[in-house]
Amino acid sequence: MSTKLENLFANVLDGTEQVLKKTEPYDHPLLTLTRESLKEQKENLEKLLPKLKEDEEEAELEKVKEHITIVYHDHEIAEPLFRSWKRASDWMDLPSKSVTGQIEPLFEKMKKDLEDAAVELEEIYGDENIKFVVPSFYNPVIR
Amino acid sequence: MAWEKERIDQNIYSQGEVDKWVYSTCNICSVGCGCYTAVKDGKIVGIKGNGDHSINRGRLGPKGENQWYANNAPDRLTTPLIRDETGNLVPASWDEAMNLIVKKAKQSLQEKGTNSISIYSTGQGFLEDYYATAKIGRAGLQTHLLDANTRLCTATTEFCLLQSFGADGTPASYDDIDKTDTLMLFGHNVAETGTVLFERIMERKKKTGKPYIIVVDPRKTLTAKEADLHLQLRPGTNVALLNGLLAEIVKKKHIDTDFIAKYTIGFEEMANSIADWPLEKAEKLTGIPLETLQRAAEQLGTTSSLVTTTLQGTYQSADATTACVAINNLHLIRGLIGKPGCGPLHMAGQPSSSANRTAGGVGTYPAHRNHSNPEHIKEMAELWNVDMKILPVGPEKGIEEQISMIEKGEIGLFWNIGTNSMVSLPNRQRAKKAMENTFVVVQDPFLNETTTIADVVLPAAMWGEKEGTMENADRTINILRKAVEPPEGVKTDFDILLDFAKRMEMKDKDGQPLITFTTPEECFEEFKRVSKGRPCDMTGITYDRLEKHNGLRWPVADENSLGTPRLYSDFKFHTNVDYTQSFGKNQFTGRALTKKEFADKQADGRAILHPTRFLPPAEEPNKDYPMWLTTGRLVWHWHTRTKTGRSPILHMAAQHGYVEINTADAEALSIVEGESVRITSPRGWIEVPARIGDAVQKGLVFVPFHFGSWEKKEAANELTADFVDPLSKQPQFKQSACKIEKVRKNHEVADGETLEFIAKEYGMSLENLKKANKLTSPYAIQMGDALEIPLSIVNVPIQPYMPYRGKV
Numbered sequence: 001m002s003t004k005l006e007n008l009f010a011n012v013l014d015g016t017e018q019v020l021k022k023t024e025p026y027d028h029p030l031l032t033l034t035r036e037s038l039k040e041q042k043e044n045l046e047k048l049l050p051k052l053k054e055d056e057e058e059a060e061l062e063k064v065k066e067h068i069t070i071v072y073h074d075h076e077i078a079e080p081l082f083r084s085w086k087r088a089s090d091w092m093d094l095p096s097k098s099v100t101g102q103i104e105p106l107f108e109k110m111k112k113d114l115e116d117a118a119v120e121l122e123e124i125y126g127d128e129n130i131k132f133v134v135p136s137f138y139n140p141v142i143r
Numbered sequence: 144m145a146w147e148k149e150r151i152d153q154n155i156y157s158q159g160e161v162d163k164w165v166y167s168t169c170n171i172c173s174v175g176c177g178c179y180t181a182v183k184d185g186k187i188v189g190i191k192g193n194g195d196h197s198i199n200r201g202r203l204g205p206k207g208e209n210q211w212y213a214n215n216a217p218d219r220l221t222t223p224l225i226r227d228e229t230g231n232l233v234p235a236s237w238d239e240a241m242n243l244i245v246k247k248a249k250q251s252l253q254e255k256g257t258n259s260i261s262i263y264s265t266g267q268g269f270l271e272d273y274y275a276t277a278k279i280g281r282a283g284l285q286t287h288l289l290d291a292n293t294r295l296c297t298a299t300t301e302f303c304l305l306q307s308f309g310a311d312g313t314p315a316s317y318d319d320i321d322k323t324d325t326l327m328l329f330g331h332n333v334a335e336t337g338t339v340l341f342e343r344i345m346e347r348k349k350k351t352g353k354p355y356i357i358v359v360d361p362r363k364t365l366t367a368k369e370a371d372l373h374l375q376l377r378p379g380t381n382v383a384l385l386n387g388l389l390a391e392i393v394k395k396k397h398i399d400t401d402f403i404a405k406y407t408i409g410f411e412e413m414a415n416s417i418a419d420w421p422l423e424k425a426e427k428l429t430g431i432p433l434e435t436l437q438r439a440a441e442q443l444g445t446t447s448s449l450v451t452t453t454l455q456g457t458y459q460s461a462d463a464t465t466a467c468v469a470i471n472n473l474h475l476i477r478g479l480i481g482k483p484g485c486g487p488l489h490m491a492g493q494p495s496s497s498a499n500r501t502a503g504g505v506g507t508y509p510a511h512r513n514h515s516n517p518e519h520i521k522e523m524a525e526l527w528n529v530d531m532k533i534l535p536v537g538p539e540k541g542i543e544e545q546i547s548m549i550e551k552g553e554i555g556l557f558w559n560i561g562t563n564s565m566v567s568l569p570n571r572q573r574a575k576k577a578m579e580n581t582f583v584v585v586q587d588p589f590l591n592e593t594t595t596i597a598d599v600v601l602p603a604a605m606w607g608e609k610e611g612t613m614e615n616a617d618r619t620i621n622i623l624r625k626a627v628e629p630p631e632g633v634k635t636d637f638d639i640l641l642d643f644a645k646r647m648e649m650k651d652k653d654g655q656p657l658i659t660f661t662t663p664e665e666c667f668e669e670f671k672r673v674s675k676g677r678p679c680d681m682t683g684i685t686y687d688r689l690e691k692h693n694g695l696r697w698p699v700a701d702e703n704s705l706g707t708p709r710l711y712s713d714f715k716f717h718t719n720v721d722y723t724q725s726f727g728k729n730q731f732t733g734r735a736l737t738k739k740e741f742a743d744k745q746a747d748g749r750a751i752l753h754p755t756r757f758l759p760p761a762e763e764p765n766k767d768y769p770m771w772l773t774t775g776r777l778v779w780h781w782h783t784r785t786k787t788g789r790s791p792i793l794h795m796a797a798q799h800g801y802v803e804i805n806t807a808d809a810e811a812l813s814i815v816e817g818e819s820v821r822i823t824s825p826r827g828w829i830e831v832p833a834r835i836g837d838a839v840q841k842g843l844v845f846v847p848f849h850f851g852s853w854e855k856k857e858a859a860n861e862l863t864a865d866f867v868d869p870l871s872k873q874p875q876f877k878q879s880a881c882k883i884e885k886v887r888k889n890h891e892v893a894d895g896e897t898l899e900f901i902a903k904e905y906g907m908s909l910e911n912l913k914k915a916n917k918l919t920s921p922y923a924i925q926m927g928d929a930l931e932i933p934l935s936i937v938n939v940p941i942q943p944y945m946p947y948r949g950k951v
Contacts, residue, residue, distance in 0.1 A: 029461075029758045033869055037732045066739055073538070073735045077869065080544055084866050088761055091825030091864070092768075092880070128532060132517050132738075135537035136287045137258060 005124065006052045008117040012071065013045040015110040019082075019103055026096040030085035034078050041074035061125050065133045068121070072135050075114055079107050114138050145321040145343050147350075151201035154208040155181050155189030164191070165626035166690050168613055169207040170267060170606035171781050173297075173491035174337045175615025176203055177693050180211070180607045180626040187211045187607045187627055196693040198317065198619065204338035205944055206781050209790035210606065214627075216789045219588055220602035221632035232590075232600060237634070237642075240599050244556070245646045247582045247598075248284070251555025258535065261288035261545050261554050264504055265561030266296055266493025269611030269623070271663040272636045273495075273504030274670045276560075279640055281508070282527045283649035283657050287535035288554065291505045292562040294542045295569075295874055296492035299458035301500050301507075302871040303467030303489060305725040307475070308750055309717035310511050310678040311500055314474075314710040315450050315486030316617035316696060320344060322484035325446035326354040329470060330381065330456020331490060334365035335778040337616075338944065345369065355446070357439060359384065360456055361773065362803075362845060363838050372439055376429040378771045378843060379760035379878045382462040385469035386755055387425020388440050390417040392476070397444030399478030406714045407475050408744060409752035416754030428757075430840075443473065448484035455492065455775065460877045461760035464870035465730060469755040476752070481711035488617065493782075495613035498620075501679045501697075502670060506539045509670065510677040511717075511724040514539070515738065518721060526673050528651040538735045541872030542568065543865055549577040558584045560636060561603065565592040566783035566851030566858060569874040570826050570865035586639060591785055592851050603636050604629035605786075611637065611663040612689065618696040618707070620681065622689035637663055678710075678717055678724070711750075718746035731756050733869030760878040761866040764842070768880035770808070771843040772824060774859040775877075778944045780849040787849075796942040800831045800850030800857030804883065805843065809835040812883060815911040819935035821884040822846065827861035830886060832937040844881065887915070887931040894926045905932050 016038050023031055048067035052059050086100040118138045121130045131139065155161065164179040167190075177196025181189035190211050192201035223240035224232040235243075251259045262280050264273065280289045301311045308314070317340065320326060326344065333341045347353060348369075358370035359381070367373045376384050392398065393414055403410050422436045429436075443449065451470050457463060470487050479485040491497045503509030512519040514536050524531035540548065546568075548554050557578060568574040578596045585597035594600050608629040612622050629635065634642075641658055649657035660666040664686055674681045674697075683699035695706035717723055726741035728734060730753040744751065764771055779797040780787045787793040802822055804814060814820060817832045822844065831846065839845050851858040864879045890901060898921045902912040909921065916930050924930070 136535040
């Protein structure tokens with residue numbers, strides 16, 4: 001059982017849920033895209049975590065890699081979308097302006113957890129095996 | 144051949160006969176006109192069109208005819224510059240400049256990791272420069288931060304083609320424009336951005352009445368004025384329009400069910416996405432009258448041949464990739480692709496932006512290889528003889544994401560080649576602030592707005608001073624021969640890159656130099672080997688064949704081939720999972736799909752129809768910023784005028800920035816023609832003269848983006864928002880919100896003053912003074928009244944350019 005990895009992805013799920021909750025009252029095209037990505041990220045984390053739990057040893061990469069890749073790719077687009085929405089909120093003085101500052105650290109934490117998870121994945125499965133699972137900008141070999 | 148007769152346009156300034164004419168290709172727009180460069184006493188002294196080149200038969204556009212003046216400009220840079228401790232750029236030797244760049248590159252690699260060096264290039268270089276960038280960047284520096292100003296220009300072309308057909312490469316060509324019954328120019332002001340192609344269209348139109356021309360544009364452009372049907376939609380509603388039209392075509396059953404069944408997947412999902420798009424809904428959102436929409440749907444639904452071109456009105460708008468995919472959907476459901484006179488022709492903006500995509504200098508790996516397919520990366524590693532694990536993979540970062548990375552301190556070296564980013568990037572003050580905090584190298588023939596933030600400036604050679612190939616908008620590879628040596632102290636982009644690789648001691652896995660080619664032709668020969676078997680196969684191309692045949696369209700599989708005018712004529716698309724250039728993205732959010740997700744679609748050589756969900760623009764007018772702002776080009780200038788601004792004729796034709804305002808809006812605000820007004824957006828402000836008319840619709844203003852001096856306060860990108868399309872990551876220059884403010888002072892009417900007297904006092908016409916104050920009678924003032932006086936009125940004439948009327 002890879003507890004550290006599980007914890008890191010559990011943290012990402014927690015952050016995802018918090019962002020979804022905090023952004024629920026607002027409506028903006030950039031937020032629609034951000035939330036759509038985060039919802040998919042959440043779905044895949046919810047599928048991933050039980051799979052990481054179920055094996056006594058490390059989960060087979062084949063069983064989990066699809067979810068892991070989708071989580072990374074969703075985060076990779078949600079983060080810049082969120083930053084764009086933050087700028088839009090400031091520029092147009094939108095009601096959401098008050099909440100974006102609270103959400104920013106959640107995205108930063110998610111990014112850090114995903115980078116740490118990439119290190120963990122590399123240790124467990126080897127850099128060659130995770131090369132196409134974790135995108136370059138999270139991958140410790142390339143980063 | 145399209146043209147009935149050749150017409151050799153030329154522009155020479157020479158005492159006596161020129162010494163020689165050297166074979167070349169125009170280096171301005173994406174049309175790709177063949178030309179010859181005139182040389183006398185070792186200098187370029189003119190240009191003439193190539194009468195044998197099928198693209199232009201000797202014709203040249205106004206910018207093309209005048210591009211060579213910049214070569215001889217007295218302010219050409221002829222030595223590298225390094226910023227010293229006092230903050231000034233001072234001359235340096237090539238050794239000093241290159242060694243400093245190498246030192247900074249190594250420092251960045253050591254301190255920030257491999258993905259910390261960005262090479263941001265251009266769409267105006269050569270395929271050989273881009274391939275060298277790809278190899279040096281990915282295999283040498285191991286960076287995935289390769290991008291170019293093509294991101295601002297035609298990134299959407301690539302991504303819509305990947306989504307629908309599995310690989311880059313626009314399906315139709317100019318030959319199809321010559322044959323088609325219906326031509327839809329979607330956000331493509333070809334009369335101003337590709338004058339020779341427009342002449343070609345209009346020559347046939349005047350002779351035969353064909354094609355039926357539909358223009359989609361929120362402005363009444365010169366192109367729109369020649370249309371049979373102008374769909375003048377509201378900003379940001381491209382997808383709303385297309386969804387309405389597609390829904391109507393499906394409803395009327397104007398679809399090729401056999402084609403859909405045999406050669407596409409995804410029809411049901413696509414049809415469901417547009418099921419609730421009656422034309423009335425499209426009418427409401429686009430502002431186009433119902434009967435006009437019905438006419439458009441009828442034409443598009445019943446025409447037996449159709450070519451649709453797209454350019455910045457589509458690419459730089461909200462929902463850019465989705466709009467282009469909707470156009471692909473239209474061609475697919477009507478079976479109008481891969482046949483004579485049929486197909487989408489997603490254009491490029493710059494003369495070789497397509498080559499940058501093909502060669503791998505941006506985004507994907509060379510020759511349309513998939514950055515997420517292990518087999519493709521393995522193949523590249525073998526071709527480059529490097530360890531596969533050093534090559535970066537997965538989705539790339541566009542320039543706007545790179546700016547965020549710079550803000551976070553993640554990029555230690557930003558290498559800006561052949562592009563004036565500080566004028567062309569949206570929200571440029573943010574970009575400037577970011578760039579000031581990293582080490583910036585600018586490679587350019589001139590000092591410009593971007594060199595003001597450079598730490599090192601490298602003087603680069605220009606068109607006519609180097610050899611290489613370019614790829615135009617319809618996949619034609621053209622060659623440019625070197626006409627003259629670069630000025631003393633100046634190097635080509637290609638030689639600078641090779642010098643950098645050598646100084647960095649870049650090696651392959653056997654310890655041999657990574658870069659073994661030494662000339663552009665050797666580089667091209669290597670690229671040919673890399674392209675073999677890929678969609679852009681150039682095996683059958685040689686430099687000599689390019690000159691002999693006046694360009695060849697890829698793929699050119701062997702030396703007997705004369706190229707491929709039209710892709711997918713066998714209706715087999717590049718969507719096999721092992722071959723495809725991309726596993727695609729989620730059509731709505733832009734999330735990269737996995738190999739499994741793509742394989743599960745089972746496209747297997749069929750084109751992919753996608754749902755096209757409408758999303759409004761990220762910024763819309765509100766009470767504080769009640770106007771739409773759109774930006775664009777003029778016929779007389781190219782991009783940031785680095786070259787065209789140095790041609791006396793082009794400079795005289797359009798000297799100033801300005802804002803185009805609708806007559807009704809100007810009347811409501813009592814703005815007079817030429818009055819300097821302040822345009823403010825949430826990012827910044829400019830003060831430019833007003834041009835009043837009906838080219839823009841009410842509620843919209845247009846500012847050309849060519850003018851960007853830091854001092855003059857006329858740069859459109861002080862105003863634009865830096866939001867990007869979720870798939871192509873292309874910025875949405877066409878839709879921002881702004882407000883117009885008058886820049887005036889008050890005059891209190893004194894005893895005995897008349898309007899006429901006051902007007903004379905301020906150098907204004909009586910009419911303008913009355914208009915500025917909404918006065919109907921010259922006698923309607925009294926002592927003590929306050930009058931508003933515009934601080935500045937500047938006449939901004941823009942010369943018309945419509946040669947198809949005068950010359951054809």
